[in-house]
Amino acid sequence: MTENDYGSFVDWNQMGDLATPSGPSKVDCKDLKVFKQMARTGHWAKNHNLRAQVYQQLIKAIPCRTVTPDAEVYRDLMGDALSKKPSSTIPLPEFVDGNLVPHYSLKVEAVASVHRIISCLAGQFPDISHCPALPAMTALLLHFSADEAQCFEHISRLLACNEPGRRLMDQTFLAYESSCMTFGDLANKYCPAAHKLIVATAQDVLEVYSDWQRWILGDLPFAHVARVLDVFLVEGYKVLYRVALALLKFYRKQKAGAQPAGGQAQDSAGVRDDIQSFVKGIGSVVTPDKLLEKAFSIRLFSRKEITLLQLTNEKSLQQKGITVKQKRRNVQLALNPDTFSSEIVSTKEMHDIWSWIPERFALCQPQLLFTTSNHGCSLNRFYSHCEGYEPTLMLIRTTDADVCGAFLSTDWEERKRGGNKLSFFGTGECFVFRLKPEMERYEWVVIRHPELASSIKPPAPGDDPELPQDEASSQGHNSEGNSLPVERQAADPSERLSPFLSARHFNLNSRNTSMFMAGNFDSIIVGGGDGNALYIDSELNHGRTARCTTFDNPPLCAESFQVALLEVWGFQDSMAS
Known part of the structure; x- marks a missing residue:
């Protein structure tokens, strides 16, 4: 059998009778009970392309949280890597619990594609902490996907389903x-x-x-x-x-x-x-x-x-005290006092900060990259020590003994895209905090108020222009006019967003809500809109803090302060050899 649009990853020589399509070539049914019966009796089971089209429409109709990564996000994140066949197999994340990728008559290089997709999913869904079914489900859906990006989108929708009472994949x-x-x-x-x-x-x-x-x-x-x-x-x-x-x-x-x-x-x-x-x-x-x-x-x-x-x-x-956070944090927070030494925070305080950090960094260990006292130094030295690390944690102690800081999701080298012009970058995983006089974290405002963002996209070909996008999806139309009935309920509007994407992936009501981090040779800034959560001058000596729109935070310390000590910590994977 020749390869087709939905079989480029399949080794057809291993597919036996399934390699020869038979049975119907389309599904045209609007009655849910009849459609369920068709699924149970294998109406499309002997036609690989038809099965792929049915899967595409069923998954498209799954109600998901406000912002869910799609195929374009995968292409954006993977860049030039998509034009090349995977040359090596990326290790699977710990949360699959040692489960391997079933081959399912896939080509050898397709198994490497599954690893690549899962690696990207791990980065985009930082809250997943235990998902043994992911390798098998990804391999199955790759069977019926036109490319890696489409498979990534399908799995993302299964993971991001937020229909009340509906369960698709265990993730903790x-x-x-x-x-x-x-x-x-x-x-x-x-x-x-x-x-x-x-x-x-x-x-x-x-x-x-x-x-x-x-x-x-x-x-x-x-x-x-x-x-x-x-x-x-x-x-x-x-x-x-x-x-x-x-x-x-x-x-x-x-x-x-x-x-x-x-x-x-x-x-x-x-x-x-x-x-x-x-x-x-x-x-x-x-x-x-x-x-x-x-x-x-x-x-x-x-x-x-x-x-x-x-x-x-x-x-x-x-x-009985069994929770996912306890299971993972017991490993993650075993900081060795002999290898951890901060002049700003104690080991206990670092544990407290660590509890705020996204789960995908659970097995990482902090590494001191940079420190400076109130004598100051150039921003050039700051950047030279911090570039190449993603994420970083900035800790500041002022001359008034206040302590505050920021978790910064993106490599500081990203600032170079704007030349010496100050431009913001980063993702919604960034947050700011203060430790003294009291401990408080301030997340991206869109996480707490998802109504500030929208994931509505222009209607795809074949969608009814008179229907909102989510209703059009629920109709399940495809290019051949098939209509697949799907049970669905309204998504919970209070669902928290996952802050894994860059600002360009959101339809935000205001650019002020996405000013995460910025830097040039004159200053470094965290948070923007109405003010900056943190502003540090070119000598890393003086700073300002104010309420900002991005994090909706109060001033983190005295509004104008002098830096007594500044530390930047990078993250090093403890599992890396």
């Missing part, structure tokens, strides 16, 4: 752990025979069930998981529970009559490996249609029940 340790407990509750209720088998054969049942999502997103053969994805994108997270329970039922059927050797429970890892082996080889005994038929034959299984169990289990875990 707390959510994932509670889902494993929920699966155990459902297995006990709806698969009692299989559950008893696990109890009898494994020392730690929860350890076995902790793999339940991986059975589907990672271990299932491609033909099976693609059929699951057909239904998942229409009906949501509950489908994963149904399919995992069906897999457990089939596993129990295979192991019927088996008893643990010597009447003793096996090592839980052995049971996990046994289930994984069974799921990977399930294609020889269970067809994709048979798997879905078993999954949807489970009676009285509702989204409401799943939600209630999930909330109950999350509450139980929280009462």
Whole structure:
């Protein structure tokens, strides 16, 4: 089969019967119940291009937070790298919990593309702290994407979904752990025979069930998981529970009559490996249609029940003190007093500042780049020490013993784009703070007031010009006139924005709300509009602070101050060799 618009990453020699398209070439259905049935019966399962078009429309209709990165953002961030095939594989972030990228009949270089997409996602979604399903989901959607940028946009929409009550991908340790407990509750209720088998054969049942999502997103053969994805994108997270329970039922059927050797429970890892082996080889005994038929034959299984169990289990875990921040911060905040030495803040105060820093820097260690006393020095020396580091943390102690500072997301070298003309740059991850006399952080004003930004774009070809963009998306129109019905509710208007993008990616009501950082050889500035949160002169000796529109902060110390000591800290990845 020749490569097509939605198959450039696929090794068609490995696709078997799926390499030869058959069945319908378009979907024309407006009745939601009928459309669900089409998804369950595999209406578009044998036509790769049609499946890709259906996925595109379903994902486009997902309600997302106000600003969600799209394909253009990916192209903007990756730049010239997109014109080259990935020559090496970028390491996956820690939050995928060691899960590898399933090959799913992708070309060798396509696996490297998945790594590149995930690396970019990690930077654009700093709040993700635990997402084991991401490698498999990205690999699956790359199968049905025209290019890396489109795959990035599709995954971004799954991650940024903000429809109340709708769940697509776990993104925290707390959510994932509670889902494993929920699966155990459902297995006990709806698969009692299989559950008893696990109890009898494994020392730690929860350890076995902790793999339940991986059975589907990672271990299932491609033909099976693609059929699951057909239904998942229409009906949501509950489908994963149904399919995992069906897999457990089939596993129990295979192991019927088996008893643990010597009447003793096996090592839980052995049971996990046994289930994984069974799921990977399930294609020889269970067809994709048979798997879905078993999954949807489970009676009285509702989204409401799943939600209630999930909330109950999350509450139980929280009462035990298990949260994602605790899990990661215990590692991140293990600062060694022998290697950390600041004349402005104590180790404890640095811990407090660190708790404000975006999660994506969780495994980084601070490195002192620059320090100067009230004798001052040139800004040229400041820039020469700080350029090449992203982000940086600036700490200032005044001659009045006040302490304040700023977290600056972008390399100071970026200032050179404006020549010696003062121009602002940076992203909404920047913030300013004060430590003394009291500790307070001031975030980007748009995070607290998302109504100041908009993500509305010009209508795409085929969209109804009479409809708002989000309504047009929900209609699911494509260039061939297909109309795909999708259940959706209004997005929560209070959803906080993710501050990962540059100001040019937002439709802001005022430029004053995006003046993050600026510098030339006359001064450095943090925050703008009506005033500056911080202004430091060319000798790093005198400064001013005032309320600014970007951070909506009060003066961080005396409005006019003299610098007693200034430190700049850079971030060094502790996992780097």
